[in-house]
Amino acid sequence: xxxxxxxxxxxxxxxxxxxxxxxxxxxxxxxxxxxxxxxxxxxxxxxxxxxxxxxxxxxxxxxxxxxxxxxxxxxxxxxxxxxxxxxxxxxxxxxxxxxxxxxxxxxxxxxxxxxxxxxxxxxxxxxxxxxxxxxxxxxxxxxxxxxxxxxxxxxxxxxxxxxxxxxxxxxxxxxxxxxxxxxxxxxxxxxxxxxxxxxxxxxxxxxxxx
Amino acid sequence: xxxxxxxxxxxxxxxxxxxxxxxxxxxxxxxxxxxxxxxxxxxxxxxxxxxxxxxxxxxxxxxxxxxxxxxxxxxxxxxxxxxxxxxxxxxxxxxxxxxxxxxxxxxx
Numbered sequence: 241x242x243x244x245x246x247x248x249x250x251x252x253x254x255x256x257x258x259x260x261x262x263x264x265x266x267x268x269x270x271x272x273x274x275x276x277x278x279x280x281x282x283x284x285x286x287x288x289x290x291x292x293x294x295x296x297x298x299x300x301x302x303x304x305x306x307x308x309x310x311x312x313x314x315x316x317x318x319x320x321x322x323x324x325x326x327x328x329x330x331x332x333x334x335x336x337x338x339x340x341x342x343x344x345x346x347x348x349x350x351x352x353x354x355x356x357x358x359x360x361x362x363x364x365x366x367x368x369x370x371x372x373x374x375x376x377x378x379x380x381x382x383x384x385x386x387x388x389x390x391x392x393x394x395x396x397x398x399x400x401x402x403x404x405x406x407x408x409x410x411x412x413x414x415x416x417x418x419x420x421x422x423x424x425x426x427x428x429x430x431x432x433x434x435x436x437x438x439x440x441x442x443x444x445x446x447x448x449x450x
Numbered sequence: 451x452x453x454x455x456x457x458x459x460x461x462x463x464x465x466x467x468x469x470x471x472x473x474x475x476x477x478x479x480x481x482x483x484x485x486x487x488x489x490x491x492x493x494x495x496x497x498x499x500x501x502x503x504x505x506x507x508x509x510x511x512x513x514x515x516x517x518x519x520x521x522x523x524x525x526x527x528x529x530x531x532x533x534x535x536x537x538x539x540x541x542x543x544x545x546x547x548x549x550x551x552x553x554x555x556x557x558x
Contacts, residue, residue: 289457291464314527317534319471331468333537407456414453 244334245273248293249380251313251335256382258307260357265385267340267370267392268294269415274386275422277377284422286415293337297361298371300341300354308358313337326351328360342368366443369395373435390431393420398443455549462545465538472535479528482508484521497521 248270255261266274270293272286297303309330310320318330318337328351330337339361341352351360373391376383387395396416403409423432482499485507495518497508513521 291461315530317530319468319475321467321471331464331471333465333468333534333541336464405456407453410453411457 244291247316247332247335249382250316251293251337252382252384253380254312258312259305260303260307261382262385263297263299263303265296265298265371265374265387266293267296267367267387268292270294271386271389271392272415272419274377274379274384275389275392275419277379278375278389279422279426282422282426284418286418291334291336293335294340295337296340296342296367296371297354298342298374300352300356300361303354303356306356310358325349325362326360327362330359338362340364340367342371366395366398369398369439388431388435389419389423390428390435393417393423394432394435394439398439458545458549462542462549465541465545468538469535469542472531472538476528476531476535479531480524483525484510484513484518 252261255264269288269290273288275286276284278284310318313330313332316332318332318335321329321331323329327338339354339357339359341354341361341363343363343365352363353360370387370391373388374385375388376385378384386392393416396412396419400409400412400416403412420432423429482497485496485498487494487496493512495510495513497510499506499508
């Protein structure tokens with residue numbers, strides 16, 4: 241865990257030095273680590289076992305710096321791999337970085353090229369819910385953008401209904417409940433309610449209540 | 451239990467993919483290492499590499515600092531990839547054992 245975390249921070253520091261950290265929103269299970277800086281006065285203590293670092297690029301066209309991410313991370317041992325659908329990952333034995341963008345219109349079946357960074361990204365539904373509810377957290381000398389914990393928890397419940405593998409459904413729900421419970425214990429239930437109201441019915445939000 | 455098994459299987463899949471990627475990356479790196487010989491205050495370089503099971507020397511002559519630095523860089527990257535490949539293989543062994551143990555305990 242320690243090594244994973246050190247590599248994660250090293251990657252984020254390199255992004256910051258290259259001037260691109262603010263172009264990303266960190267989503268996925270690593271948010272739980274940084275939420276410790278949000279739930280300061282509570283007993284929020286997540287178990288983080290993930291190697292996946294999911295980075296959402298809310299506005300790819302607004303990335304102003306041109307940075308070859310593989311060159312930036314090559315010395316740390318990161319390699320490029322592609323999955324069966326052509327989506328690129330930057331891989332290290334302790335960390336796997338994937339890039340995501342907001343799905344627009346009917347959606348894209350092919351990877352979306354992010355020319356400024358020399359990578360491609362997968363367009364996903366519902367993650368605009370995360371990018372519309374972003375907070376900044378300070379950790380290890382960095383300012384990291386993450387979804388508000390309420391948005392994170394509700395989003396996890398939404399996507400858990402769409403998972404096929406049972407272990408993934410259980411994992412998503414477990415993480416969602418951990419975060420939502422901590423918000424309730426912190427007296428922030430109103431934020432959960434307000435954000436829940438903003439979820440379109442067509443997204444199947446009734447399933448969040450299961 | 452289901453979460454753990456699913457995570458282990460996914461990790462094993464990731465590890466196999468990474469093993470393949472590191473092997474490919476290593477095979478694509480320029481072969482050989484640089485050896486320096488100093489004769490009468492001049493530095494001359496040889497590239498040492500293996501071919502057909504034999505060790506061979508290729509005379510490169512005087513190289514610029516830039517060229518030497520490039521070879522040093524490749525040497526560092528090769529060492530890094532070998533180390534990470536070894537880590538990945540350790541992970542594969544561990545994950546296979548863990549999944550095998552889970553299969554045995556599930557069948558008991």
